[in-house]
Amino acid sequence: MLQECARGYTIKRKKHRYWVTYKATTFRGLSTGEHGSKGADVQIGLVRSLIRYLEIDLDCAKKHLPILKS
């Protein structure tokens, strides 16, 4: 999804979270899945927040992640 909808993004794995940067804005809260993230519902919620915060085109994101349509 990021490759198609957020071209030029970078992602860095930190000790506790992934940091995703797009258009000079960084989302610091994407779980690495090791601490506290308890399943797909949590991860898709985080992806929704990431999309909102980084102002990624939602229609594009929905094409790649159909679960966002629900």
Add this chain to the structure above:
Amino acid sequence: MTHYPLLFTFRDKVSGNGFLADVLAHGHALASKEEPEGWWIESVTPGDFAAGGATFPEAHIEFRKAFTAVLFDIAEDAVDFEAFKAEVEEFFAGTNQPAQDEWKAAVALVRSGRITAQDIAESFPTKPAESPPTVEIRLLEVPKPNYNVLEPVMELAA
């Protein structure tokens, strides 16, 4: 889906490369109750973390941990206190604009009485929504007992 506008105060002691810092954060967040999944809390300012849980207390615990995790990641990379302080201030400067729009709309619902603090929990506290988001980052050179402050609970912005 119902949105609840929240104010939070989190205080963390963060150990970094050669320093110990005290971070006192007053932030804004938006809670949403989604059936049947449970509760979701999304940060508004700072705007780039979120967490969920089956119940509000569970979501609150995960949200609190997510905030601290960001601070710990910043501390991992910061070469000194000044670098840590600058990065935390940058973190706090970010606002999730769509979430802020929903936060303001939710405050209006609180003020109209359509949402109440009791919808979240019995005796859930409220605080004026005008309380601005702020962050204070202090270098703890000489730790003192008066730096120990019990953390307030989350409050509903009203």
